[in-house]
Amino acid sequence: MGRKKGRDVSGWLLIDKPAGVGSTDVVGRVRWALDAKKAGHAGTLDPDATGLLAVALGEATKTVPYLTDALKAYDFTVAWGAETTTDDAAGAVTRTADARPSAEQIEAALAAFRGDIRQVPPAVSAVRVDGARAYDLAREGETVELAARPLWVEELSLTDAREGGADFHMVCGKGGYVRSIARDLGRALGCLGHVATLRRVWSGPFEVAEALSFDLVDRANQPALDAALLPVQAALDLPQLRATDQGAVRLANGNPGQVLGTADYGAEVWVSHHGRAIAVGRYMGGEVHPSRVFVQPG
Incomplete structure (x- = not known):
């Protein structure tokens, strides 16, 4: 081949x-x-x-x-009254509840889901368990016990509430599962819940x-x-420094290279040459020690 x-x-x-x-x-x-x-x-x-x-x-x-x-933001709707195998509308209903929360009750419950929290990912997720994906094990009928993992929730707000469900906006860090938030919020409110719709509005x-x-x-x-x-x-939220012609050659070969401009000593920066990104690395007094090198034609 x-x-x-x-x-x-x-x-x-x-x-x-x-x-x-x-x-x-x-x-x-x-x-x-x-x-x-x-x-x-x-x-x-x-x-x-x-x-x-x-x-x-x-x-x-x-x-x-x-x-x-980087942080990511989601707009999502939670439907009250049922939990599902997938924690969203695609799964089979596993249990139901008749209670429906008021907007005030929802607002009060949200405080526990902000800041540094721990969440158990949905059983149907891409989390690895002993080398296998959780969703593959779940499909094979195995009961998947996933460990709780830390998540930073920068923002979680209620944007609309009605009898059957509610709309939310969330900004969170790496590895967050909106489906877990819906499931755990439903449990905390005693009404059960799952994600009905989910949309990612920004990422970094x-x-x-x-x-x-x-x-x-x-x-x-x-x-x-x-x-x-x-x-x-475009994805790099780092200071930019420009390489000298000689520095660009050295950086392209994975060696420390001379740059123009300054940054804090030891800071992570990205380096350009004629407008193109050529490397990411640490600024060490006039030179950048590369950790990643980009090979771009032209």
Whole structure:
């Protein structure tokens, strides 16, 4: 088998994911539409969820951890009265309750879900258990006992309440499951609950308002997709320094290289040369010691 051919496309493409398609499928379609050699994404969205999916192409895949670690925001609706196997509307109902909370009761319960919390991921999730994905074990009928994990919840607010459910806005850190919030909030209120709709509105520096419709990807409109590509450094919330010509050569080979401008000693920075990102590394008095090097044609 020969090497997979494709274009050396590097950058970020923001997609507004529709319901009913998986995150991995979106990445595959983007890669196919752009004829790109390499693609990945930062932060899975459930198949029924919509909103921002940031697809990294080529050298941008090296910056995915920076976006994974960034804060993300979601708008979601919780339906009261039932828990499901998946903690969303796609699952089978496992138990029901007749109680319905008032807006005041919901507001009072939210305090326990802000700041540093611990949450147990849904049984149907991409969390690994002894090397296997939790959702694969759940499909095979195994009872999956997942450990609680820490989550930073920057903001959780009630935006609308009615008898059968409520709307919320949440900003959280890495590894948050909105479905777990819905499940645990329903339990805390004694009414049970699951996610009815979920939309990611922003992730780090990227906003869904700037994202392309998935239809455009499906039509494989390559010029339009090329024009929408954001640069490799778009996901980096780091200071920028410029490499000297000699420094650029050294950095490209993975060696410390001379830069213009200054940053705090030991600070993580990204380095450009003629406007292109060439490396991320630590600033050490006039030089940057690279941790990641970007190989971009041109």
